Amino acid sequence: MKPWLGSASHARWLEAESDRLLAFSRGSRHPAGGFAWLDDDGRAQLDRPVQLWITCRMTHVFALGALMGRPGCASLVDHGIGALTGRFHDDERSGWYAAVDADGPRTEQKSAYEHAFVVLAASSAVVAGRPGAPALLEEALEVLLTRFWDDEHGMVVEEWDRSWSTLDPYRGVNANMHTVEALLAASSATADDRLLQHALRIVARVVHDLARSHEWRIPEHFDEQWQPLLEYNADAPAHPFRPYGATIGHWLEWSRLTLHLRAALGEDAAPDWMLDDARSLFDAAVREGWSVDGAPGFVYTVDWSGRPVVRERMHWVAAEATAAAAALHDATGDAAYAQWYQTWWDHIADVVLDLRGGSWRHELDTSNQPSALVWEGKPDTYHAVQATLIPRLPLAPALASAVGEGLLRQG
Template sequence: MDPTDTATLRARLVDVLECYHPDRTACPHDGFQAAVHPETGDRYDDRHHLVASARFLANTSLGVQIDGPDWCAAAAEQAAAFLRSAHHDAASGGYDWLVDDETRDDRRVCYGHAFVLLGYARAVEAGFDFEAELRAVANLLVEQFFESEYDLCASEFDADFETGSAYRGQNANMHACEAFLAAHRATRDRDHLDRAIAIARALTVERATDDHSIDDLADVPLIWEHYDADWTPDFEYNRSDPRDQFRPWGYQPGHHLEWAKLLGQIDRRLEHVAPDHEAREWLCDRGIALFDAAVEMGWDETLGGLAYTVAPDGEPVVEDTYGWAIAEGIGAAATLFERRDDVRFRETYQGLWEFARTHLDAPQGDFYQAVTPTNEAVIDSDGPAVEPGYHPIGACLAGLAAFGEDPRGE
């Protein structure tokens, strides 16, 4: 595989889309199911997670934009209809976190709402008439979650938005930044871009911490995952649960890579719409610093692979390599190469694709969820699944933007 060849990247993107073809994933009540076994293709869970439902809309909309499989247009319409009918609560305006045939989890979680905004933004870019839905969820994120004194979003509320959790998390804000950036691409509404920049600055610059003892990164502020209500780092949160699905303890090299990609993408957006914006003075430099920090603290020079989490003293906590983290590394390397034309990012991009091809490519077309430190596949079929190929699709998209032409027209 030549990951700089646009035809190859497009074909790989379509392979991941086909892994979640409606014939395999459609459910009787009109949703799609991300819980597809990576080796057999069997479906193993019928619960619907908000993140997965929104990612189906994002993925299939992108399939339309790249003139991908014919089924993507109808699937995108169906995914949007399912968000409205199964997840959306008209009374509060919020979206339920988890839905199945008998029960539902009606918490209002920022992380999930960020993906709803991203899904509608991708759909609008693809030509679907979902501008009203995009505006509604963007307004909801601002009115209910965004805390202007911090330029960051709260994490979670009850069904009526009456009672909120004291927990604050960087992960939800990273995806809110991603979603507002996508909303700007779709609408050209400058408020969305300004909010994406504000979130990025607040987390990657203002609240990054040097409260670690990783020798080779002594001068590099890193991004902690967990905070209390006034955005003070909480270094004990989930320390006893380092494999929590959404909130593991420790620094996450994969999230540093994801931020590196996002900062480069914001810089690219500003180059098109506001080339003299002051944020361009720091976006790519900070992205490169985060990229290098992720490699330094997480990469296994002997076996390859990227530790999932790392303690403040630099010791790995969870050593498994997650497919999403490698995909974000690919996306970051591609984006930074496109921004700075530095050959080391191109070489890293090619090396990460080689690792993915060798160790992460699963028989059905998606990446394995993870591999062990000795590169044996980890297959978690407990559900509920949230990853219908969103991250490897993003890796392909970043490669297309860097080595060919962004199929979305940027």
């Protein structure tokens, strides 16, 4: 059978799925600004606080839609920028609030995770040529690199209070992963290659140091001296952002991001270990995460011996699996990655795509039936949309820039 990767007919299928996801996404526009959490049927949950991370992700998604020439997406990017320069922005002390409602900020803590997504959204909006985006990106990069960047350790710290005077002692790898993604996007949008060196320091620490020294099970949680806290949240293993143990989907995401960074640096300039480490992370995710408990799907987390802890299947892990397989196939030409790619898209089509309610089912149980142990509803379409684009794009530049340069392979 002809491999799907690179075929015109598969590209057409991916394009149709991109459009189906964009159509579902339009319902997230919040009338007060930003983008709302959507329920299983795509209804905006207007009684919930509006989340910064969702607003940024959806602004990024609509920027991709605008760059693909989808009518109506540009105005939704502008809607997102309006919220990021308006209701989410701390005009007095700079930075962005993590959540807001009709009464204002719901929390005054300022976290690197959300701020990385501001950089991503602004970068994609810059590439899409939206008004206000360049100033937003300039400020977002300044805040990220002056407030969160820890130059001693080559990582970003996690969370400040509103006044930037008290730093939480917790350190996390998830925020650093999305910082790498954001720096790749910003470097492509601004042609500032210096940002890639920050990204490289993070990837070297997490992938080449921490992952390798823990049998590719990436520690997620750390104290203020960057010492791993391996038992963190052992009593709350299904936490949506800080689960106990090692998170399978992040190994796949780090694998892919390592390859994007390698391509952005140029293979001659990139460290030799990057390709081998990306392969190793992918292999570990397959070995310890895929179909390990009697049913197809990736478990959410494993303990430090590789045994499953939370067995629910997250849509975003399947999305990142296809993207990592496509990226490794691009980097190596190895047919095994093309086969895994097809296996996982078949799995997504069988149980993850929601052709009645729209979008993808965000969480499934161990029998691949809808579940809500970790996530309720369908908060955003960021992972799913990217999964439909990455197989049709080169590894560099970053997604929005590649689409903007006309590099998206069409059917």
